[in-house]
Structure formats: C-alpha cells, structure tokens
Amino acid sequence: MGGQPPFALAGVAIIVVVSAIGLFASIGRYGFFGDELYFVSAGRRLAFGYADQGSALPAIARAMDMIAPGSLVAQRIPAVLLTLVALVISAQITRELGGSRTAQILVALAYAGSPFLLAQGIQLATNTIDTALWVLITWLVVRWVRTRQDVLLLLAGVVTAVDMQVKWLIPFFWIAVAIGALVFGPRDLLRRPALWAGGAIVVVTMIPTLVWQANRDWPQLRLSSAVAAEQASIGGRPMWVVTALICAGLMGGILLIYGIWLLLRWEVLRPYRFLGSVPLLLAVVFLATNGRGYYAAGVYAVIMAAGALGWTRKSSRIRIAITAVLVLASLVSTVTSLPLRPESDIAPARDDADAALNMTTYAKFGWRELAESVAEAYRSLPAEQRADAVIVADSYWQASALDVYGVENGLPAVYSPNRGFGYFGTPPDSATTVLWVGGSVDDVRPLFGAVTPIGRADAELGYPGVTRDVTIWRCDVPKTPWTLAWPGMLRM
Incomplete structure (x- = not known):
C-alpha cells in the first residue's frame, strides 16, 4: 500500500517532553487515590485472579512498592511512561494512515490536549493502562492493513493477552473489528492464522483467571452490574456521549467526529473503513450495558488520526487560526486538570455532589x-x-x-x-x-x-x-x- 511519510520526530518529541514535564510535576501531588491503595493491597496478595480486575496492576503496584516502599511517585511512574508511549504511538498511527508531519503533530497535540488521555497518566489506574494498550493494539492492526505482515496480528494477540490482565473490555474491540471487517473488509483479516494464534494465546493465558472466577461464582460479572448501577445514579446513558466527547478533549472531539465520517466516506481511507464502525459499535455496547463514558477511549487515537488526515489536507489562514485556538484551548484544559494547585488552596468538598464530581482530587486526601x-x-x-x-x-x-x-x-x-x-x-x-x-x-x-x-x-x-x-x-x-x-x- 505504499510507503510512509517521514515521521515528525522533532515536533512529536517536543510535545512528549512538554507532556512529560507536566506529568512528572504532578505525580507526587496530594496522596494516593483510593484505587491506588487498593492495588498496593492486592499486590501484597498476588494471585492469578481478583474479583474486579486482572493481575497486572497488583503486580505493577507490588513491584514498585518493593523498589520504593511507600513511594507515591514510584507507583505512578509506569502510568506516566505508558501514557507518553501511547502519545507517540498516536502519531505513528497517523503516519501509518498516510498522514503528513503536520497531521502527526496535530494528533499528538490533540492527545496531549485531552484531559482524559493525557491527564489520566498521573495515576496508576486500570483505565490508564488499558487505554494505552488499546492504542498499541490499534497501531498493530493499522500497520497490518498497510503491510500485511502477519506477525503484527500475533503481536496484537500478545498485547491483548496482557490487556486482559488489566480489564475485560478489549474483547469488545475485537468483536467490533470483526464486524467492521465482515461488512467493509478486509475480510481476509479474519482468515489469518496469526490472528487466531494470537486469540489462542489470549485464551491460554486467561485459563488461571477464568478458573479463579468460576470457583467464586464470577464476581467480575457482578461488578459490571454494580458499575451500571453507579452510572445510572450519575446520569446514566444520556451522559455517556457527553462524557465520551469530554474524554477526547476539544480538538480531539472534533477530530473524533470528523474521523468517523471520513473513515466511512472518504475513498483515501477505504482500506481502513472497518475502523470507522468500531467506535459506533462500542458506543452501542457500552450504552446498552450502561458502561463508563471512557471505556472506548483507547480507540480514539486511530479515529483522531483519520480526522487529522482530512483536517490537514487543505491549508488556509482561517483553518490554521481555528486549529491554533482549538489546540490552545485543549492544552489549557489539560493543564488545569492536572493537580498543580497547592494542597492548602483546595477547599473541602461543599457536598456529596461536589465531592463526586471532583472525586479524583478529593479521594486522594484523608x-x-x-x-x-x-x-x-x-x-x-x-x-x-x-x-x-x-x-x-x-x-x-x-x-x-x-x-x-x-x-x-x-x-x-x-x-x-x-x-x-x-x-x-x-x-x-x-x-x-x-x-x-x-x-x-x-x-x-x-x-x-x-x-x-x-x-x-x-x-x-x-x-x-x-x-x-x-x-x-x-x-x-x-x-x-x-x-x-x-x-x-x-x-x-
């Protein structure tokens, strides 16, 4: 399918360095988030299975606690590094699609301008690791479409196996990919032995976890019901789309919507059309199950990359000005979402609603x-x-x-x-x-x-x-x- 444009090394590197400064300046702020304390506790009881997650985060928390006991910064370093890697991969996805240096930089800026995609990197959380692994998997799939190197599908299976030890959401991605490939092509994706070999790796590595779950009456499934009830209490399905767009950021949200349209309509992106249906199918699933608004955030990078291709194909002063304003507003929103305020400047929660809205801050105190x-x-x-x-x-x-x-x-x-x-x-x-x-x-x-x-x-x-x-x-x-x-x- 042709060669790739040059990688925007200098521009992406600058964005990564600035993002790293912001993240590393933030990870030592305040205290442990409630879930982070839970990961440390779980890590002290390492097992093949847990009621509400896989073994990956407890293992990470245990390793960092052994390296630097009690260190808040050490616990969060893996999340920061994976977030920065995902940012770089988002630009690489853009390059795989045929995006110019300008398009690559725009996607990297959009990723950095997302209060969720970037700012979540200051905290060790399942969604932080899960999102980064989704970005890596989508890059491998996109690269396979361009090169037809089947080893990429095998690697995607390996990464999926790792992700299953974080969250059980990635199967929905693969189901959506399979449906998209059946409808739009490439149908031979589903006939590749390497894809099924990767699936076999996932199944084999999940056996200990599945046995653990089965012996305890599948608590993971009961957790899904609990999450649905929590979502219903804070707005439910009507808030899902709003939350999903907020997670993309201002510039990212526009590229997300535009990218879906282009993937489904633009002939230049015809080989990747199946990916345009993925976020729509995921939205249907997570709306039906009353899942959290950020569950599909891992697929945003590839969709924003498609949007950036269309956004940068024409250049005008008006478009450049609009882009600059959107990017600047997005970056400002990310900076303001980082915990940079002194602890003494944070007022106590006014009520339960205020505390719930700002839980990522208040749940680090006390x-x-x-x-x-x-x-x-x-x-x-x-x-x-x-x-x-x-x-x-x-x-x-x-x-x-x-x-x-x-x-x-x-x-x-x-x-x-x-x-x-x-x-x-x-x-x-x-x-x-x-x-x-x-x-x-x-x-x-x-x-x-x-x-x-x-x-x-x-x-x-x-x-x-x-x-x-x-x-x-x-x-x-x-x-x-x-x-x-x-x-x-x-x-x-």
Missing part, C-alpha cells in the same frame, strides 16, 4: 488521618480484647488505606466485604470484637449482639462516605460465625 483515627480507637480497647480484635471496613478504599498504613499505626488484620477486598480473606471465628469502620448502624447492628460508636474519622478533606465523617463502631458478639456469614456479606 487516608492517613483515617488510619490514625482507627488506631486511636483500637488502642482504647482493653488489652485482652485487642489481642483477638480485627478491623472490618465498609468500603474497599477504607480497607486498603488501613491495610497500607496499618503497620505504622499498629493495627491488626483488616477485612472488608466490599469489591475485591472481600476475597482477600475472611475474619477468623475467634474475632468476637470488631472495629467496624464506616457504614451505618442499621447495616452493622443486625450482625452483632452489641454495637457502640467509639470514634470518628473527621479528615479535613475527603470524599464523603469514604474518608470524611466516618464512624468507627465497636462491635461485639457476632451473631453468626464469620466463616458462615462472610460469603453472604460480599458485595460489589
């Missing part, structure tokens, strides 16, 4: 204070009761914070029935005294013979219901042995 408050309540117990006491936290974030900061505060074993933490272990039946952190008295009282509030965790900042105004209950005489009660208490 965890140490929570552990210190629980430790104070624990020390107030008589010595003979402390010997057999355990802690049960209402949420997996609370449990993870108490687990990570528990040793330095002298806390006993921590448990939680929430999300994946519920599968880390069951409180021993000998634990007749429990410090229950969070939740309401109506939730706790039916489980015990006596329930008494003995402390509160009133962090200055925090996410309501998670780290702020948390009641610490002393619970005595469990009505049912833990080994019998715990399976029925687990919730996603």
Whole structure:
C-alpha cells in the first residue's frame, strides 16, 4: 500500500517532553487515590485472579512498592511512561494512515490536549493502562492493513493477552473489528492464522483467571452490574456521549467526529473503513450495558488520526487560526486538570455532589488521618480484647488505606466485604470484637449482639462516605460465625 511519510520526530518529541514535564510535576501531588491503595493491597496478595480486575496492576503496584516502599511517585511512574508511549504511538498511527508531519503533530497535540488521555497518566489506574494498550493494539492492526505482515496480528494477540490482565473490555474491540471487517473488509483479516494464534494465546493465558472466577461464582460479572448501577445514579446513558466527547478533549472531539465520517466516506481511507464502525459499535455496547463514558477511549487515537488526515489536507489562514485556538484551548484544559494547585488552596468538598464530581482530587486526601483515627480507637480497647480484635471496613478504599498504613499505626488484620477486598480473606471465628469502620448502624447492628460508636474519622478533606465523617463502631458478639456469614456479606 505504499510507503510512509517521514515521521515528525522533532515536533512529536517536543510535545512528549512538554507532556512529560507536566506529568512528572504532578505525580507526587496530594496522596494516593483510593484505587491506588487498593492495588498496593492486592499486590501484597498476588494471585492469578481478583474479583474486579486482572493481575497486572497488583503486580505493577507490588513491584514498585518493593523498589520504593511507600513511594507515591514510584507507583505512578509506569502510568506516566505508558501514557507518553501511547502519545507517540498516536502519531505513528497517523503516519501509518498516510498522514503528513503536520497531521502527526496535530494528533499528538490533540492527545496531549485531552484531559482524559493525557491527564489520566498521573495515576496508576486500570483505565490508564488499558487505554494505552488499546492504542498499541490499534497501531498493530493499522500497520497490518498497510503491510500485511502477519506477525503484527500475533503481536496484537500478545498485547491483548496482557490487556486482559488489566480489564475485560478489549474483547469488545475485537468483536467490533470483526464486524467492521465482515461488512467493509478486509475480510481476509479474519482468515489469518496469526490472528487466531494470537486469540489462542489470549485464551491460554486467561485459563488461571477464568478458573479463579468460576470457583467464586464470577464476581467480575457482578461488578459490571454494580458499575451500571453507579452510572445510572450519575446520569446514566444520556451522559455517556457527553462524557465520551469530554474524554477526547476539544480538538480531539472534533477530530473524533470528523474521523468517523471520513473513515466511512472518504475513498483515501477505504482500506481502513472497518475502523470507522468500531467506535459506533462500542458506543452501542457500552450504552446498552450502561458502561463508563471512557471505556472506548483507547480507540480514539486511530479515529483522531483519520480526522487529522482530512483536517490537514487543505491549508488556509482561517483553518490554521481555528486549529491554533482549538489546540490552545485543549492544552489549557489539560493543564488545569492536572493537580498543580497547592494542597492548602483546595477547599473541602461543599457536598456529596461536589465531592463526586471532583472525586479524583478529593479521594486522594484523608487516608492517613483515617488510619490514625482507627488506631486511636483500637488502642482504647482493653488489652485482652485487642489481642483477638480485627478491623472490618465498609468500603474497599477504607480497607486498603488501613491495610497500607496499618503497620505504622499498629493495627491488626483488616477485612472488608466490599469489591475485591472481600476475597482477600475472611475474619477468623475467634474475632468476637470488631472495629467496624464506616457504614451505618442499621447495616452493622443486625450482625452483632452489641454495637457502640467509639470514634470518628473527621479528615479535613475527603470524599464523603469514604474518608470524611466516618464512624468507627465497636462491635461485639457476632451473631453468626464469620466463616458462615462472610460469603453472604460480599458485595460489589
């Protein structure tokens, strides 16, 4: 299908360097996000499977915690590096499609101007790693279309196998690709042995995880229902398209819409037309399942690349001016989304809605204070009761914070029935005294013979219901042995 245009090395390198400065200046700000604490806790219990994710992030968190114990910066470095790699690959995808240096730079700027695609790189999160791997997979697929080198499909299978250890979303991408290829071509993509060999690698590497899930009644599927319920509570399906476009950024959103149109209509991109249907099919799936608005963000790079080809094919002063304004506005939105403000300038959340809207900020505060408050309540117990006491936290974030900061505060074993933490272990039946952190008295009282509030965790900042105004209950005489009660208490 012809050669490639020269790579815009200098322009992309400048964008990467500036982006790296912004990300590295941000990753040490504030504290651990709730999920990051959970990954550290999960990493201390490495397994073939987890209730709510694969093994990749716990393994990353464990490795970084061993290299630099307790380091916030170390935990986030892998996310930063993968995000920067994805930015470079977005320009490479543009080049594969035949985009000029100008088009490549425009896509790199659009990627850097997305508050989601770039700014998410300051945090170790499943969506951060998942999005970057989707970008890599789409590059391999696009390059295969141009070169027909089947080893690229095999490599795409290997990357897919890795991604399945992060999230279980990538199969939807491949299903959408298969449908697009059947409708628009190239149909021989689906006949390539290398593609199916890559699929076999995915299946084989997933066997331990699937066995783990099957033995525990498929908690991953229950998580999908929990996510759908959460999405319904914050606007549901009507907000999905809005969120999806916000994730692309201003310039990126325009290139995204334009790119879908061009892929489906422009003859120059005819070999890649099947990719134009992918975001539309993913939108249908994630709207139907009430998924999160950023679930399809990994495919944005290739669609924006197609949009950039059309956007840069004609040059005029008006178009250049419009592009400059859009890019500048996008970059400003990314900068303002980074946690660059001093902690002292951040006001407490006004209410639950404010906290939920700014959760990525507020959920980084109050965890140490929570552990210190629980430790104070624990020390107030008589010595003979402390010997057999355990802690049960209402949420997996609370449990993870108490687990990570528990040793330095002298806390006993921590448990939680929430999300994946519920599968880390069951409180021993000998634990007749429990410090229950969070939740309401109506939730706790039916489980015990006596329930008494003995402390509160009133962090200055925090996410309501998670780290702020948390009641610490002393619970005595469990009505049912833990080994019998715990399976029925687990919730996603």
